[in-house]
Amino acid sequence: MTEADSEIIKPEMLKAYVWLQTSDGSIQQVEQEVAMYCPFICQEIHSGMGSSKNYPISLPSRVNPSMLSLILDYCRFHQVPGRSNKERKSFDEKFVRMDTKRLCELTSAADSLQLKPLVDLTSRALARVIEGKTPEEIREIFHLPDDLTEEEKLEPIKNTMDDPRIRLLNRLYARKRKELKERERLKVITSLFLPCDNVEIEEERGDERSVDDLLSFINGGGEDSKGTRTSKNKKKSRKRKDLKAASTNCTSTSNNTSSSSNDVDLNKKETNELHSESGNPSLHNKLLNDVCNATKLLDIEDDGLAAEDEFDGIDPALKEKLDREVEDFARRLNSDWPEIMQEILSRGQERRPLPLTVNGNGSLRRYTSSDQRHK
């Protein structure tokens, strides 16, 4: 019936048209098949409206003329059945490229016309705009009123510092920092203790070279360099060995009974050896002795390199103990620095001059009283 009416009015047109009236009163003529894509208009048509200019379909107030033209563009494209999904998708992508204001208006208009596909499309676009932005940015984009009090804004941040996980993390970081500091100092010690060519302390390379140098220094420079082993494991275990060596030296000099609890297998017999060798000379002599012993240790341990792997599985309690002992030793070494240097220089004069490396702490403490030996 509707079709017949419109055909009488416009016989030369093959298409059917409907009349739509927007909130501002203006009336538009639209192809029926395009307008029917909107469920709202569809309903209105079925209830008899829109067939003539005098009885236009009055659209909801949220639909203004510019929005209506956009919506009709959308409908015009999508109501054609032969389009592939790809085509529809690319049309949609280009369609929603507009400023957010218009996007909101369009969403509102499409919602009032019950055009769900367009509502979904614009909602997704709006969601993409909101996503990842701070509240200030969102407020700015959408011109939202900034009517929260300062207290309300700060609410969630006030109590976050009390999060137990953050507390634990802070504790862990503090511990880590401490460990790193110790390691730094130990690095400095080993670089001072064992002569290197370069001042730059690249952890693993420095290690290897220092052992080489030490061996050649102690054994008259004719020893074949054992440092050609380049595997990282070996370097790491070498470093551990240094630690162990240092710690065993430390224990021997301080005569700690707890040192015997150094129950890493490879060290056991060496520790005994050390104990027998540590006599009562002055501190720096003793330390030098320990250097030799350390190298002997290293020498012996070189052969047992394959068994080094158990070093890697050292348990943390033991490690902590060793770290403590190392720190102890490092502290004392640090205090006796000048005298030790003297000794080393005097001994190694024929071989080669040792470069003076600056203590990592930046200080060369003069140690006056040898009585301040830590026993």
Next chain:
Amino acid sequence: MTSSSLIDQQVEAAALKVGVRDRLSALPDSLILEILSLLETRYAVRTTFLSKRWRDLWTTVPRLKFVHENPHFIYRVLVRWRGAKIVGFYLQLSYEEFCFSDVDSWLLFTVEKQVEELHIIVLSFDRTPYYCPPQRLYSCSSITELHLGCYCSLEIGGSVQWNRLKSLCIKVPNSSCDDAVNKLLLGAPCLEEMTLSVIVKSDENFSIRSISLKKLKIDGPVDVKAILSIWAPNLLTLVIGEYVVAGGGCLFYVPSLTKAFLTYKSDYPTNQVSYQTLRSIFRPLHDDLEVYYQILRSICHVKEVTFRNCHIESLLDMKKKYMVLQFPNVEFLMQEWDMSVYCLLDLLGLLEMFPQLKTFVFRLDKALHNLKPIFRKATTFPRAFLFHLNTVEITWFAEDPSIFESIEYLLRKAPFLHKMVLHLVYYRDNHELFLMAEEKVRSLPRCSPTVELIIIEHVALKP
């Protein structure tokens, strides 16, 4: 102070003139909630800071989406949330971030709130440990989409009541899963889509029985020494993963099947095991010719078939051994290729199996775009094929001249060719090559007057 308030006034006056208002808040609450439910919950929760109206708006958002959040955040959100019903709950975590008992709590919360779409995805390097969903999940009658992306040990006490479940995606690790899976199917009378990843290595039969199922995707490794049977009279689409093999045979009763995808790339976690090792443990489907033949025979009435390259050899073998196969209804044939040599001649030898073939699609796996596969052309195509050919879609490299001879042949000889789509891959700095190729193809003589030539470019990185 006074000067700034003056400016404010001026700005406001101007704004009123233009008619600028708070557009977003002009939208009704329901729309805003829809928009918020498209966001990840961590962003939706942030809207509480926008303005007074938005303070508690997020608490009724119907969909919750948590991606790699810490469990505390999720608990906090759930405590504040005060909607009546959860429409969608989407959770994606990696295994290190939480424990399964947390997932239990969240799951029960959503079940209580009549959840409809439930997705729980756990990312981990291996498939253990297995998650055992709480019993109440099985009696959740509101659920329509259940997607459990971690291996679940199904221990179902009592019956399953998934009356509204339409789509199910689960991974089942053990060999006694046959019972469990069928219990699920029994309890889901409206189930239309199922994706099932099973690890079956046993001598037991493994069967899937469902009247309502329309789309089934099976992934392995399934190494059922006995029989794999699928009884689904209304099944329309069947997708079989590459590690599905049935040592004893296959019984497929799928009379309504229209689409078959034979072996798609499995997402079984293979980062611990090399592809070769996996292949040696679980022989892929097409290696066992007898079984493969059985499968193909039971699906020979389909209309659309997608093969991967590995099948071509098996099909040729079958032909040699006189295992006759015909796909009388197939109108659409797609080949997904991921090997470095493509021999068109091989395919041509098989074309007689598809007498009604109208559409032929040849797709190249994206990974190959950076390599240089070889195309061994063919210059004669069977006549029947050419006469039926309606649509062709080929992906290949713009600089390889051998493809053009075949294309030229097709264009010249296929009288009813309606559409040809060419995906030409070229290296980033060779755009001119693509243009040249395009021009060349467009200038080729065409037999069919109405053929529509679409050329799409793909850029690949130089190898």
